[in-house]
Amino acid sequence: MKLALIGVGGAGSRLTDAIRSVEAEGDRQLCYGNVLTVDISRTVADEFDHVPKDRHVTIGDTHPDVDDGVAGDQDLAVEIARTDAPEIHRALDSITMRKLDGVLVVTSLGGGTGSGVSAVLVERLQEMYDKPVYVLGILPATDDGGRAARNAARSLRSVVPAADSTLLFDNDRWVDTDESDESDDADGTGGRYDRPNRELASRIVTLFARGDTDPESIGANTLDSSDTIRTLSPGGVASVGYAEIELEDGGGLLSWLLSLLPGDRSDGEADERTDAGKIQSLVQQSLNSRLTLPCEVSSAERVLVVLSGPPEELSRRGFESARQRLEEETETVEVLAGDDPRAGSSTVAAVVLLSNVTGVPRIDAMQRRAVDYEHDGEAVQSLEETD
Structure with missing residues (x-):
């Protein structure tokens, strides 16, 4: 299957780079060079090994409320994505969609940029193309806090209905919370995320990527892209x-x-x-x-x-x-x-x-935490108003 890769936010961009790394090491192709990363920042500090600099799209760099990202502010990310939509569209023109089977948007659902921009991006992609738009979403770990849980819960409510299918990755099951790294942050951009990113990238490449058909290696029951599309066609997670x-x-x-x-x-x-x-x-x-x-x-x-x-x-x-x-x-x-x-x-x-x-206890627990976070915030606001 041939999919354009679009990484959103810091974590989504790093995971996209990891997917390209696994792809480059093997004999199977997934995106055939059709890759983009989209992030909100005044300065692009990230250096990727497998995503060229000219494939990185920076938005929000002229917004007065943006310094270095949006600091988990999902609403601000949505505003920026809608305002800078023309910049994103110009970048999408570099993707040769006619040769591809669909798009895979890679993002962290707990971060402000990932959860906010991805929701807008999926809507735009569905309007622009008549091919499947899938999302590879990373759920925040429990220790990422209530705001990350709220961002993810809100993002799922908008992304899942809009995407053709949403593949989810639960950081709680994969990230070693006892392993610390000074470069870690809540958006999944630290050293302890390197191994989970690699594990997930290997799964994605094995699932979707295919190589040029060798007549001597044709399987008795070789899959094609229509099989994967059919499997994911019910939508959901x-x-x-x-x-x-x-x-x-x-x-x-x-x-x-x-x-x-x-x-x-x-x-x-x-x-x-x-x-x-x-x-x-x-x-x-x-x-x-x-x-x-x-x-x-x-x-x-x-x-x-x-x-x-x-x-x-x-x-x-x-x-x-x-x-x-x-x-x-x-x-x-x-x-x-x-x-x-x-x-x-x-x-x-x-x-x-x-x-x-449909039987996903992790999503249920995350939604409950998001509700608690909202209630706690409303309680604090009410106390401040009565002082």
Whole structure:
């Protein structure tokens, strides 16, 4: 699938750079150079390794209330995004949308810039293009405070209905709160976010990116962009699971499997059955691993599973068995599955996309905290007015 990448705010821009880094290291393409970052600041202090400077759009630099960002003020970010819409539109003209399948807006929903500008940007993109607009949104960690929770809750109310689907990443499950870094801030721009950004970037590239088709590596059930679009078409929020195993040098997955088996291993049917069992286990592990958004798996409306690795290591029997298992666990027959052959790869990976999930305790807790924050603010204002 070919997607334009648009990173919004400090955290969204850094995650976009991480996605481009993972893309550059492999043999799969996602954005084909169609990348932008949008931020609010008088000075552009960020230096990215994989997003060129001419692809960074600065807005709000002439606004009287802006010094270095908006300091978490979501309403100010919305105002700036609407005022500087012509500047954003000019930057969007550099994207060759006719060659792409859609757009992925990458943002932190807890930061002022990310939550405010993204809501306006998604609306504009939907007006400009007739292709899917997806959002990759980062939920704030609990220790980011009540204001971040309020920003995220308000942003979800506007972004989720406007986007074709919103993939969420829960910082609470991935960021080590005990790990400190002097460069950390509430918008997810510190050292402790580097590993989670890398983990999420790997999942996004494995899920969406594809390489040029090698006739010798065509899979029996290779996915195309329409499969992903169909899976995400119900809208709502989505979660991603992932698991991978390293192949041993000289033998691959099958040799490693056989080394674990007792007795005679000369029976080809037994070998295949073992290989199929391992693939089924890998897919199951991707579902049971840390999802980007913890949720009730059975609440998913549609599911997509992608298996990538060397073609000779991808067991069709194991894959079909895993898909049947997913249908049982997710309680839906809307399970699409396909392989992504990668000749010469040293790993076999499985990624599972759960679309339009509804059993999400983390969102409920965040919304409650947002309400408490609003009530506390109203109480303080009332006390000040009576003094």
